Amino acid sequence: MITDGGSIQEECFYLDKPCLLLRRRTERMEGVGENVLVAGLDQSAAFDFLAHYREYVRKSALDEHACPSQEIVEYIKKWV
Secondary structure (H helix, E strand, O other): OEEOOHHHHHHHHHHOOOEEEOOOOOOOOOOEOOOEEEOOOOHHHHHHHHHOHHHHOOOOOOOOOOOHHHHHHHHHHHHO
16 A cells, blocks of 8 residues: 555554555554555655565454454443
8 A cells, every 4th residue: 555644554554454654754653664664755765665565564463363343242242
């Protein structure tokens, strides 16, 4: 993903997708140094990201069998 928006950056973090952020800085830290490259307007950094974007694929923090929706349902069932 190539974007200049922080909300897309955050979504890429949670979806474990590489993200090139065309901003000089970001208020969101999700993914920075992992799957997000804050390149500013540095053309060489952008081209390097595009050439090596697979290196920015983040391994999910979730267990591969995790089901967040089911966990929420189970939690709510305890209170209903």
